[in-house]
Amino acid sequence: AIHNPDGTIVFCGNTTSNDQDLDGIGSGTGIQSGWVTKVGTDGEVLWTKKVENGKETSFSSITATADGGYLAVGKSDGSPFLAKLDADGNTAWTYRFQCTGTDNNANNAYLMQDGSGHVFLSIQSFDGNGIKDGRGNPLGGSALGGRDAIMMVIDPSVNPNDDYDAFEKKAYRIGVYIRFF
Numbered sequence: 146a147i148h149n150p151d152g153t154i155v156f157c158g159n160t161t162s163n164d165q166d167l168d169g170i171g172s173g174t175g176i177q178s179g180w181v182t183k184v185g186t187d188g189e190v191l192w193t194k195k196v197e198n199g200k201e202t203s204f205s206s207i208t209a210t211a212d213g214g215y216l217a218v219g220k221s222d223g224s225p226f227l228a229k230l231d232a233d234g235n236t237a238w239t240y241r242f243q244c245t246g247t248d249n250n251a252n253n254a255y256l257m258q259d260g261s262g263h264v265f266l267s268i269q270s271f272d273g274n275g276i277k278d279g280r281g282n283p284l285g286g287s288a289l290g291g292r293d294a295i296m297m298v299i300d301p302s303v304n305p306n307d308d309y310d311a312f313e314k315k316a317y318r319i320g321v322y323i324r325f326f
Contacts, residue, residue: 156184178195180194217230
């Protein structure tokens with residue numbers, strides 16, 4: 146959840162509602178959709194938005210962006226998935242990374258900030274296949290082992306579908322190898 150300076154709170158998750166019970170934005174198809182809600186200082190819902198990708202989608206982490214909007218991360222059809230929303234919760238863009246094998250259950254994706262506007266995205270890779278950007282390039286280089294941690298510095302003001310190289314500022318991969326005797 147995000148605690149905004151004005152006292153409002155923004156949080157994210159998912160819904161499989163097909164009866165429109167989330168203020169009219171539930172998934173009419175029954176497919177899990179990501180959602181983001183903003184509540185006022187009195188707890189009143191200011192807006193609730195769903196984000197769909199035509200596949201099962203959920204969010205696990207959200208952060209504020211310098212332009213007054215929000216960036217949410219989670220998964221869509223098992224792959225890490227980002228959604229940029231404006232200050233009113235309208236979707237500006239979405240981006241789905243590529244992964245296969247046991248990575249195709251990417252529950253461990255989180256967003257962080259360092260206070261100076263840098264946005265960090267961390268993703269855990271579970272197998273040696275690694276996670277790739279939408280163009281098929283491995284994030285942070287070739288996979289190093291069974292479980293790799295990927296840390297990226299990203300610019301959420303850039304739509305990665307338009308200019309991925311400007312979106313991804315840095316990407317690091319840390320390999321973890323455990324051997325039992």
